Amino acid sequence: MIMRTHVILMLALFVGTLGAQAPLTxxxxxxxxxxxxxxxxxxxxxxxxxxxxxxxxxxxxxxxxxxxxxxxxxxxxxxxxxxxxxxxxxxxxxxxxxxxxxxxxxxxxxxxxxxxxxxxxxxxxxxxxxxxxxxxxxxxxxxxxxxxxxxxxxxxxxxxxxxxxxxxxxxxxxxxxxxxxxxxxxxxxxxxxxxxxxxxxxxxxxxxxxxxxxxxxxxxxxxxxxxxxxxxxxxxxxxGNATLGTGFQVNQPGASLDVNGLSGSFASAGRITVAQGATFTLNLSTTLGGYPWELASANVPAIANGLVVGPANTVNVPLGHPSTTLANGFFSTTWGAPLSLPGFPPTGYALSASTILTAPATSLLVTLQFGMMDPTAAGGFAVSGALEIDIP
CATH class of the missing domain: 2.60.120.200 (Jelly Rolls)
Incomplete structure (x- = not known):
């Protein structure tokens, strides 16, 4: 999701806790x-x-x-x-x-x-x-x-x-x-x-x-x-008459992720069960086209308040877990070409991608979360909600 060196540098500045209760209308x-x-x-x-x-x-x-x-x-x-x-x-x-x-x-x-x-x-x-x-x-x-x-x-x-x-x-x-x-x-x-x-x-x-x-x-x-x-x-x-808590990221315009239309909430990661050998669709979208991106995955459930970065981003993939992988080399590859004008900083634009994947023929749990560099954000990037794919 983010460079591990970035994580270390940001911890002292941005780690915090979120409210105890999810928004309720x-x-x-x-x-x-x-x-x-x-x-x-x-x-x-x-x-x-x-x-x-x-x-x-x-x-x-x-x-x-x-x-x-x-x-x-x-x-x-x-x-x-x-x-x-x-x-x-x-x-x-x-x-x-x-x-x-x-x-x-x-x-x-x-x-x-x-x-x-x-x-x-x-x-x-x-x-x-x-x-x-x-x-x-x-x-x-x-x-x-x-x-x-x-x-x-x-x-x-x-x-x-x-x-x-x-x-x-x-x-x-x-x-x-x-x-x-x-x-x-x-x-x-x-x-x-x-x-x-x-x-x-x-x-x-x-x-x-x-x-x-x-x-x-x-x-x-x-x-x-x-x-x-x-x-x-x-x-x-x-x-069960519970009060929903917080600690999980939700999709935002800068970074959005869903699988077959399901995504996470403030109170929990999204979760979808996929049969072995079945296909499913991973959807990613952003309004920050042209900036570097990352897709983090880990073979463990999402965690609440894993890393709170800035006022609007919570990383729920456990970055320190041995199974965690970062799909794109630590924000190294841009998604599309930067849009820029002389004298102006680059600006993002809307992009999306859908990928059809086939579940392996073995039991697996994988947690995904998507991030985009965002120069305008307090933490420097935007993070999607987390989603767990359960293949029993």
Whole structure:
């Protein structure tokens, strides 16, 4: 990833520790027992107001209490004080929830809409029950011009009268994926975003716009929104009611790495399991074309806070491990030709590369991380997220 001599020189200047908790946009635990507020457990204060609930709508759920929706007029109106709405910025995000609800047609767990849109109009981002498959989960995304970017249903059931955990993960550029009970769903949730999305309403259990619709019948518990894409490891931790930590690098414009569309998060390295002899695609991209680059690999898992360099880069490949290799001779080879003008320093430009690799016919674990020299960065380079390839 970086020259080992660089590592030694930088240690004294830049090694540090990252925050203890990963970024969190909203957490509605729904553990209340009285009142009309669904408190947001994040620092953003995106508290919800219970609307039209009668009696005592809380009941024992997966973790503490959950909230029961009658499917007639109950919903939670969430105040978008910080980080919400989460869709439409072109950046990664995730939405998770525990759901216990019967089969139903086009009802919503979580939604983002526009207060002026009438029924059938206005932008929408919603997670809810299916239409043709009413036991399954449907993801629906529509822009201001009413162009449907995504309307896809899961293969696995979510609305079948028992508790299920759902986690929707989107890189913001159309690489969506859904986990049901911690397992990646087999449905294709890829799409092409486009246009604008003017959202100002966020709700649980319904869609809020000029008129309210799509009211869910059933229970919700522990609804969370994250401003980054969760890994499978993260999803498993959230299912267990864990607080996600930090210590791992995420992709950035200067250095991005994924394998078959999977990448790392603040809380963990990305991880993909590949069968022996199977092919997979390694994707690298950068906005720093023309500068030297490196690809580090090691036959051990990624480590948290392996080396924190500058304010935005954490090396998670254990550079001192005997199996660690640096693929390009210590930042020795430029990626493309430098773009420069007389009197100006060289500037980077966008480049990408995709390589199809074949897994060996033996068991192997390899951790990868990609880096680019970046003269404008505090540490002198940009680092991608780390990704573990497991070949059992």
């Amino acid at each position: 909203a957490l509605w635990a729904l553990d209340e027992t009285t009142g009309t507020t669904a408190a947001d457990g994040s620092i953003n204060g995106n508290h919800g107001t219970l609307v039209n609930f009668a009696g005592t709508p809380w009941a024992p759920a997966v973790f503490g209490n959950g909230l029961t929706f009658d499917g007639i007029d109950d919903y939670v109106d969430c105040m978008p004080n910080g980080g919400l709405p989460v869709y439409g910025t072109g950046t990664p995000y995730s939405v998770t929830a525990w759901v216990n609800a019967p089969p139903q047609n086009d009802k919503r767990i979580y939604s983002e809409g526009n207060s002026t849109g009438a029924f059938g109009s206005g932008p929408l981002f919603t997670l809810g029950s299916g239409t043709s498959l009413q036991s399954n989960l449907r993801v629906y995304i529509r822009n201001d011009a009413l162009s449907q970017q995504l309307t896809a249903q899961s293969v696995s059931p979510v609305f079948d009268g028992t508790w299920h955990h759902m986690a929707w993960v989107d890189d913001g550029a159309g690489a969506g994926r859904l986990y049901v009970d911690g397992v990646l769903d087999a449905a294709d949730f890829s799409y092409t975003p486009g246009g604008t999305y003017t959202f100002d309403r966020v709700a649980l259990g319904a869609v809020l716009r000029a008129t309210t619709c799509c009211l869910m019948s059933g229970m919700l518990d522990d609804v969370r929104v994250y401003p980054f894409g969760l890994t499978a490891t993260d999803v498993a931790l959230v299912m």
